[in-house]
Amino acid sequence: MEDDPDELFPGDRGTLDPEVRRVLVHVLQRRFLSADNRAEWALLLEHQQLIESRMHDMYLRLVVDLGRGLAYKQQVRSNEFEVPILLKDAPYNRTETLVLVHLRTVFQRESAAGEPAPRIDIEDIEQTVLSYLTDADGSTARQQKAIRAALDRLDREGVIDEETLGRYRISPLVEVVLSAEKLAELRAWLREQAAQQASRAATAEKQTAPDQTAQTPTAQKEAAL
16 A cells, blocks of 8 residues: 555644644744744744644643744643643742843843843843842852853743853743743842841841940949949
8 A cells, every 4th residue: 555645654644734733843842932933933823723723632822922923832721620731830949030030120121221132141140149149059159050050941941042152132031931920029029038138137247246335344343343
């Protein structure tokens, strides 16, 4: 029996054209699809309903943000019926969260000033993030290593793009990862943490400071007479 000429591989029962299949796989594979890739973006928009249908079969939602030029997937969740979870969120650790907050703040500020592609240097990131870390987070060298590991993860996820060594372009995806509401919540948390840290430092300084009310030897002698 001759192979079906429409099959891409033996036993292929797929009905999507090869290029549409690739777009679908890339949406599933990657954190997001960008309008910068014009060919894939055009295919996604042209076949959006079909791609959405395939994703809905897997309890996934396709989000197409035309304003930011981004498309990404979300896990469908429901309290009314059981949904098998395909996408598992990997939470950000403390250092990664601090880096994200700073990136989101810079992106927000630069975008408001009319900068279409905000950029940032690693020295700026380190200086800000280190100010929130304490001795409990390890030595300065260890903290810097954690910051660079955080940047590596965010680079892989497409939140930033290292254009040259130590210089990053911040992607609009940072607004998706960290919404304005979440950013405000985290900023409040950071202010609270900073206030607590300052309070602990003041208490420790007070406990170690010499007692200014103690009598001098002369005063002690006079009191004894």
